[in-house]
Amino acid sequence: MARPLLFTLAAFALLGCSDAIAETAVNEDELPHATINVAAPAPEMDNYTEFAAIVARHQAMSERVARISRRLRVANAPLCDVTRLDAGLSTHRLDDYPPDIRPLALHFMTLGEDGRFIRAIVPGSPADQADIRPGEEIISGWPIQPDRPLVIDDGFGSAPIAITPEPACVAPAFVINAPRPNASTDGREIELSTALVEQVGDDAALALIIAHEMSHVLRGHRQDGPRWVAELQADTDALTLMRNAGYDIDATVAGWEVGIEIHRDSQSLSATHPPVEIRLHNLEQALARLNAGPDGFVRLAVQ
């Protein structure tokens, strides 16, 4: 990633690091990748290394969750009352971050002091196909609309980029820093804890969790409603949403069966979900119904 380097170097003045390095590097038209290593600030190295590791870990998890969530949201757009156009990119601004970590964010993340920058791109998405890359700055055209190009500055100059976003269900999934494995939704967004994303190594197993939360959003399930009914319905819906997105749901249910002890352990912390045996039986029945039904797109079962 050569382009974010300009922004990285801009942070040095702010951090009181060597101006000489910054000036030399910024005057280069093409910056060598190695400059990142050369320019690392020595005195705060421990903090920086730690922060960089946290950012990298969080970024990798966020990208994984965004990719799975987007696949489910685009494939199931016909089921959602509310959709939005999604190009498969996420953005950020420096003031999205708490003031005390802004110098570090500026140093280690792909953004500058002013403006909106591309944070991540979902592989295979319209943004990826249009060759938009993390670290590039959005000059205009945000939020994306179908009849308006996005003007992007890639560090070497700005240019309009035609991009065709796809309709996707709302309720994107995000990763939050939390030590306990958990997934939840407030009815608008879905939150997965870092501990959960780390624990669930298989993408389809993670898709089942995200799709389960999507069902709570789609159905408008409420916290004070009958929880077991809602939870079993969310499991049933999750298989439908996954199948519409092309996941192998036979393997997913088989995987759930194999991992039942893990589910039992993590669920013993929570009284809101039915016992794992009941959930598994429900998943198996839902799978059998889907497999016995016609091929192609499936709408959610009437409650």
Ligand SMILES: [Zn+2]
């Ligand atoms: Zn649930």
